[in-house]
Structures are given as structure tokens and as C-alpha cells.
Amino acid sequence: MPKIAADGEYLTVLNLFSTDAPEKQESLLSAMREIVDSAAYPGWISSTVHSGVDQPGTANFIQWRSSEDLEARYAGEEFKHRTLPLFGEITTAIRLLQNEVVHTLRSPALGGVTEISPTRDDYTVIEVLKVAEKEQADLVDALGPSQEWLVEVPGFRSQTVLRGLRARGVDGAFVVTYAQWDSKEAYDAFRAVPEADRSAARQKSESRVATLATERDSNTYRVVHTRSAEA
Structure with a gap:
């Protein structure tokens, strides 16, 4: 199964597709499975x-050898x-987002490895945060090293911070977080903690993120299919 490491x-590519109806989501998933199962791109x-x-x-978390290989795919008929x-x-x-994995944080229970697979039961949260280009590095720090407190949160599994390199469908600089939780209930409970009851470290880092991010949006996901070149 694919592993995430900084x-x-x-090159890590996140292709995010939004739609307006469950039946269209199923059509997207069917088309994506077909593409993934036949993939043989250099x-x-x-x-x-x-x-x-x-x-x-839907979201497709894709690993490529290089940006040149990806652009060759985009240029294909x-x-x-x-x-x-x-x-x-x-x-x-x-949104077709090209990224560099710059920070990973894991619960000790994961044994030092972040894996993504339909054989796991992760409740996955992907958030895209837009930021002024000159403040992108500060936002990466606010979302990465400054959030070590997450390992103490019940239900937290991992968080990966990806620095946006270039994109189709997004203008300007951006940062992406890819987080895994035990369940929707654990994630919702984390989000529902009143601000006054949050730890000082959490309040400080969340305030910093809110100051730096100019726009942000997220969705939650379940992994349903994966395939690697060696398979």
C-alpha cells in the first residue's frame, strides 16, 4: 500500500473533484477506478x-517520480x-494540485509509518488553505511543527502537511493538510471542543493558522481503491 513520507x-499530486449529487460521485469513482486500474504512465x-x-x-492521492512525468501525462491526447x-x-x-510533502505527524500507534489504503478504516480529512506566497513557509510551520499537540487528541492518527508547488484550478500559493482519524465521531468531537476548553498550544497554533490562511475549505473521505505501479 502507498506510504506517505517527507x-x-x-511528487505528490492531489486531484480534488467536487460535484453536486451522490450519483455523480459514483460516476466519478467508477471513472477513476478505470483510469487507475489501466495506468501505465512513465x-x-x-x-x-x-x-x-x-x-x-472525490480525491485521488497520486505519487509521481517527477513533475516532468506528470506534465507529459497532462500533455497526452x-x-x-x-x-x-x-x-x-x-x-x-x-483542482489538480502538485505538492511536496514537508511534514508528517503520527500517533505512536502507527509505528512510524503513514499508510493509505482501503484495507484501513481511516476517516480522512483533506483541507486546502490559500495563503500569500511570502507567508507560505509560515503557514507550513503553523500546520506542521506547531501542531505536535495533536498526538494527545483521542482518535488522532496522522497529519501530513503538503506545500503547494503549482496547480490547475487554484490561483496563488496554497498548503494542503491530509489527516487521518479513527472515526467521524472522534473528529467531530475534536472540532466541537469549546475554544475556552482547548489547550493553550492548540489555541496558539489555530490562531496563527487563521491569521495566515486567506481561504480554506475541506471535505472528509474514505479510501476506496488503490493501485501501485509495482502491482
Whole structure:
């Protein structure tokens, strides 16, 4: 199963598709599974498909050898004349985000490895935060090293911070967080803690993030399919 590490080995791409109806989400998932199962692109490492939970939509967490390999895929006739038009028909928004994994935080129970797979039962939260380019590094720090307190939160499994490099469908600088929780109930309980009852460390880091982020949106997901090149 794919593993997430801040080792610079792979280019990480998050393709986020929004839609407005559950049946369109199912069409998206079917199309994405077909593409993933037939993938044989030079430089492609793995793809992991996520199904939206709180809002209709999908996410594809993709690992590539390099940006050059990805751009070759984007330049191909199949992508331009079949894949994009197909997704355009059943989505309300398409964001193709190229990223660098810059920080990972894990519960000790994960044994030092962040894995993504449909064989796991992670409740996954993906958030995209826009930021002024000059403050991107500060936002990365606020979301990464400054949130070590998360390991003490019941139900927390992992959080990965990805620095946005370039994108289609998003203007300007951005940062992405990819978080895994035990369950929706654990995540909702974490979010519902009154501000006055939150730890000083949490209040400080969340205030910093709120100051730096100019826009933010998120959705929750379950992993439903994955495939790697070696498979």
C-alpha cells in the first residue's frame, strides 16, 4: 500500500473533484477506478482513490517520480481529449494540485509509518488553505511543527502537511493538510471542543493558522481503491 513520507522521493499530486449529487460521485469513482486500474504512465508510482463523505466529491492521492512525468501525462491526447472532458461533465470544480510533502505527524500507534489504503478504516480529512506566497513557509510551520499537540487528541492518527508547488484550478500559493482519524465521531468531537476548553498550544497554533490562511475549505473521505505501479 502507498506510504506517505517527507523524504522528497516523490511528487505528490492531489486531484480534488467536487460535484453536486451522490450519483455523480459514483460516476466519478467508477471513472477513476478505470483510469487507475489501466495506468501505465512513465513515472507513475501509485494512485489512491477517496470517496467524499460530508460532501459529494472525490480525491485521488497520486505519487509521481517527477513533475516532468506528470506534465507529459497532462500533455497526452488521452488526458486532454478524454479524461478532462469526461470529468468536466460530472463535476462542479476540478483542482489538480502538485505538492511536496514537508511534514508528517503520527500517533505512536502507527509505528512510524503513514499508510493509505482501503484495507484501513481511516476517516480522512483533506483541507486546502490559500495563503500569500511570502507567508507560505509560515503557514507550513503553523500546520506542521506547531501542531505536535495533536498526538494527545483521542482518535488522532496522522497529519501530513503538503506545500503547494503549482496547480490547475487554484490561483496563488496554497498548503494542503491530509489527516487521518479513527472515526467521524472522534473528529467531530475534536472540532466541537469549546475554544475556552482547548489547550493553550492548540489555541496558539489555530490562531496563527487563521491569521495566515486567506481561504480554506475541506471535505472528509474514505479510501476506496488503490493501485501501485509495482502491482
